Amino acid sequence: MALTATGDWTIGVVCDGVSMSPRAERAAQVATTVGAARLAAGLREGVLPETALEDAAAHAGRAVSALAASVDAAPACTYVAGIAAPRASGAPGSATAGRTGCPTRAPAWR
Numbered sequence: 513m514a515l516t517a518t519g520d521w522t523i524g525v526v527c528d529g530v531s532m533s534p535r536a537e538r539a540a541q542v543a544t545t546v547g548a549a550r551l552a553a554g555l556r557e558g559v560l561p562e563t564a565l566e567d568a569a570a571h572a573g574r575a576v577s578a579l580a581a582s583v584d585a586a587p588a589c590t591y592v593a594g595i596a597a598p599r600a601s602g603a604p605g606s607a608t609a610g611r612t613g614c615p616t617r618a619p620a621w622r
Contacts, residue, residue, distance in 0.1 A: 514548035521555045522596045523548055525568075530588040539576045539587035547572035547593055561595050565609075568593060 514525040527543040529536025550571040554564030572591055580586035594609035 514544045516548055516552060518552040518556050520598050521552075521561075523551050523555070523593070524595075525551065525591070525593045527572075527589045527591050530590070533588040534581070534585050535579060535587040536589060539579060539589040542575050542579060543572040543589050543591050546575040547591060551593060551595065555595065561597075565593055565595065 513527075514523070516523050525544050525548040527540040527547070529538075529540040533539065547568045551564050551568035554567055555561070559567070569591055576587060576589060592609070594607060596607045
């Protein structure tokens with residue numbers, strides 16, 4: 513799990529290794545670290561939150577895929593990320609979340 517902030521944004525990333533895959537705990541750790549770092553970088557650069565979430569999930573997926581010893585020995589994990597912005601001038605704050613069962617698949621945004 514990663515919980516961090518950048519600028520006015522609060523970022524959370526939670527990953528859980530798929531128990532039937534090899535090195536599942538490592539996959540979750542790598543996906544969390546890479547996803548949170550990429551998400552923070554995107555938000556600092558002024559990227560739209562939805563775009564930053566999608567980009568972070570894609571980078572996390574590639575990082576997990578790089579851990580694979582072979583096609584038959586690929587680690588896997590779940591991936592959930594969310595960001596929240598503070599209220600500004602009395603307007604409601606905003607929150608955006610994304611999830612995917614495995615970061616190597618297309619994310620589903622809510």
